[in-house]
Amino acid sequence: MHVQAATTATFSHEGTVFASTTENGLDYELYQLKKNIFGRWPKTIPAMPSAVAKLVTTGKTPLINLSQSTLDNYMAMRFDGFISIPSDGAYMFALYSDDGSKMWIDGNLIINNDGIHSLKGKSSGWLNLTQGLHTIKVEYFEINGSQDLKVYWKSSNFAAQEVPTAVLYPK
Numbered sequence: 001m002h003v004q005a006a007t008t009a010t011f012s013h014e015g016t017v018f019a020s021t022t023e024n025g026l027d028y029e030l031y032q033l034k035k036n037i038f039g040r041w042p043k044t045i046p047a048m049p050s051a052v053a054k055l056v057t058t059g060k061t062p063l064i065n066l067s068q069s070t071l072d073n074y075m076a077m078r079f080d081g082f083i084s085i086p087s088d089g090a091y092m093f094a095l096y097s098d099d100g101s102k103m104w105i106d107g108n109l110i111i112n113n114d115g116i117h118s119l120k121g122k123s124s125g126w127l128n129l130t131q132g133l134h135t136i137k138v139e140y141f142e143i144n145g146s147q148d149l150k151v152y153w154k155s156s157n158f159a160a161q162e163v164p165t166a167v168l169y170p171k
């Protein structure tokens with residue numbers, strides 16, 4: 001398992017506990033990947049849906065991870081909804097994945113961790129966000145071998161932690 005040292009040092013503590021309800025979580029879509037017309041697997045997150053990404057199922061997930069996936073390999077997922085920012089301030093996000101992943105807040109790409117690779121962490125810069133709901137989207141794909149996806153955040157008010165169910169809302 002390879003994780004960038006700087007990112008590991010920055011995102012290594014448990015933080016504030018947020019209380020969740022059954023309404024919390026994000027929408028997800030699960031796709032099965034196909035080879036392209038040249039017989040090759042995608043090297044980056046493909047368009048979803050597309051000729052190389054067939055929709056398998058949709059649902060709601062409490063966390064942005066692979067817990068809802070019924071496929072281990074040759075798959076992709078999209079997570080979509082809102083994140084509730086607890087107070088005005090600066091927030092930083094980190095995306096760990098095997099293989100590739102990308103993350104958007106308010107429609108802006110904040111982390112690009114795309115490509116075929118072993119577990120790798122990338123963090124955003126500090127983002128100034130206002131209290132309230134902001135759109136959040138994460139896309140992920142896995143060709144073969146091991147697979148993982150985790151999303152962390154931190155602010156000046158709490159230490160790094162996995163983005164909790166309590167602040168996620170489906171559309």
Ligand SMILES: [Ca+2]
Nearest residue numbers: 099144145146
């Ligand atoms: Ca892999």
